[in-house]
Amino acid sequence: xxxxxxxxxxxxxxxxxxSVDAAYPSSLVWSDCGQDKCATLEFCKDxxxxxxxxxxxxxxxxxxxxGPLIRMTPGTTYKLTLHNSADDSTLKTxxxxxxxxxxxxxxxxxxxxxxxxxxxxxxxWDIPSDHPGGTNWYHPHYHxxxxx
Numbered sequence: 001x002x003x004x005x006x007x008x009x010x011x012x013x014x015x016x017x018x019s020v021d022a023a024y025p026s027s028l029v030w031s032d033c034g035q036d037k038c039a040t041l042e043f044c045k046d047x048x049x050x051x052x053x054x055x056x057x058x059x060x061x062x063x064x065x066x067g068p069l070i071r072m073t074p075g076t077t078y079k080l081t082l083h084n085s086a087d088d089s090t091l092k093t094x095x096x097x098x099x100x101x102x103x104x105x106x107x108x109x110x111x112x113x114x115x116x117x118x119x120x121x122x123x124x125w126d127i128p129s130d131h132p133g134g135t136n137w138y139h140p141h142y143h144x145x146x147x148x
Contacts, residue, residue, distance in 0.1 A: 026054055028068040036077040041068065043093045043140065045086035045117075050093075050140070055083060070138065072100075075129035079122065086117035094121065099136025101128055111141045 030037040042055045044062040052067030053060050072078055084093055092114040102108045107124045115121035 026057070026060070026068045028054065028070045030071075030078065033079065036079050038079045038081075040081040040083055040120075041070075041095070043082060043084045043086070043115075045088065045091060050086075055085075067138075072125070072127050074127050074131040074133075076127055078125045078127065080125065082115055082121045082123065084115045084117050084119055084121075088117040091117040093140045095123065095138050096141030097125075097136065097138045099134060100125060101131055102126060 028039050028041060030039045032038075040055050042053050042057070044051060044053055046062035049061065049063035051063030051065075053062065054068050080095075082093070082095055084091065094111065094114045095109075096111050097109050100109065102125050104110060107113075107122055109123075109125075113121060
């Protein structure tokens with residue numbers, strides 16, 4: 001799979017600054033779901049381009065821009081559904097984060113989990129109340145070195 005850097009290295013933030021806002025064309029929209037926050041992120045394929053975008057964003061070609069900015073606040077639990085909208089059932093993907101102090105197992109940041117085209121995968125990120133602010137990043141992590 002040939003991923004362009006713009007589709008591979010994408011940012012999310014915890015307590016972001018306004019300077020980050022100018023760099024990203026869209027933000028992930030969280031909604032209340034009980035005491036938690038919930039959202040869906042789409043992984044899409046368009047020809048040989050791959051990338052993340054907000055669901056239903058047909059105006060942004062896949063992989064043409066950085067994925068949505070993901071904002072999170074310490075002390076909150078976030079439930080993210082990754083929807084792999086590719087029409088190729090053999091195309092596998094997932095999400096891996098850098099900088100979040102969360103579990104690397106279960107439905108947290110386990111790089112051995114993946115979702116095939118046309119399916120969804122749920123993540124739960126419990127952001128500790130003492131989590132430091134900063135700009136971090138997320139990217140797909142499915143490859144033969146981590147997934148057999």
